[in-house]
Amino acid sequence: MxxxxxxxxxxxxxxxxxxxxxxxxxxxTPVETVRRGKGDLARIVRLTxxxxxxxxxxxxxxxxxxxxxxxxxxxxxxxxxxxxxxAPVTVRLQDERLTTVAAEAMLRDRGKTGASxxxxxxxxxxxxxxxxxxxxxxxxxRPPGEIVTGDT
Numbered sequence: 001m002x003x004x005x006x007x008x009x010x011x012x013x014x015x016x017x018x019x020x021x022x023x024x025x026x027x028x029t030p031v032e033t034v035r036r037g038k039g040d041l042a043r044i045v046r047l048t049x050x051x052x053x054x055x056x057x058x059x060x061x062x063x064x065x066x067x068x069x070x071x072x073x074x075x076x077x078x079x080x081x082x083x084x085x086x087a088p089v090t091v092r093l094q095d096e097r098l099t100t101v102a103a104e105a106m107l108r109d110r111g112k113t114g115a116s117x118x119x120x121x122x123x124x125x126x127x128x129x130x131x132x133x134x135x136x137x138x139x140x141x142r143p144p145g146e147i148v149t150g151d152t
Contacts, residue, residue, distance in 0.1 A: 007056045055090045096125070
């Protein structure tokens with residue numbers, strides 16, 4: 001397992017959930033929810049620098065069949081723009097099928113409802129995306145997902 005903090009992002013149309021790992025890459029925890037719009041990438045860049053992150057894992061929403069629709073196109077474009085801003089920090093896309101659904105269910109089970117759930121569901125989804133990436137790397141010995149460059 002590579003050493004260093006990783007950030008996990010769940011980019012949506014209205015908000016971006018942010019999670020981070022510990023330096024050993026064992027555990028993902030929630031950080032914050034960034035509102036989409038002016039300054040969102042700048043905030044992610046600041047969080048990356050503050051955490052001294054070595055990598056950012058961005059959730060790639062695929063359909064159950066593995067296909068990519070409009071949401072995946074948006075996530076790819078977001079990851080590409082982010083990669084340009086945070087270089088040389090690596091940005092990876094990680095399949096995130098059903099993470100928001102799983103995050104919603106987890107929060108519902110914990111008694112979070114309505115506005116309190118909406119406030120943290122994006123962070124919870126980011127935690128699930130990043131934890132899956134960390135677990136996959138630990139199991140396989142290889143970094144998961146696909147690397148994003150500014151020109152892809």
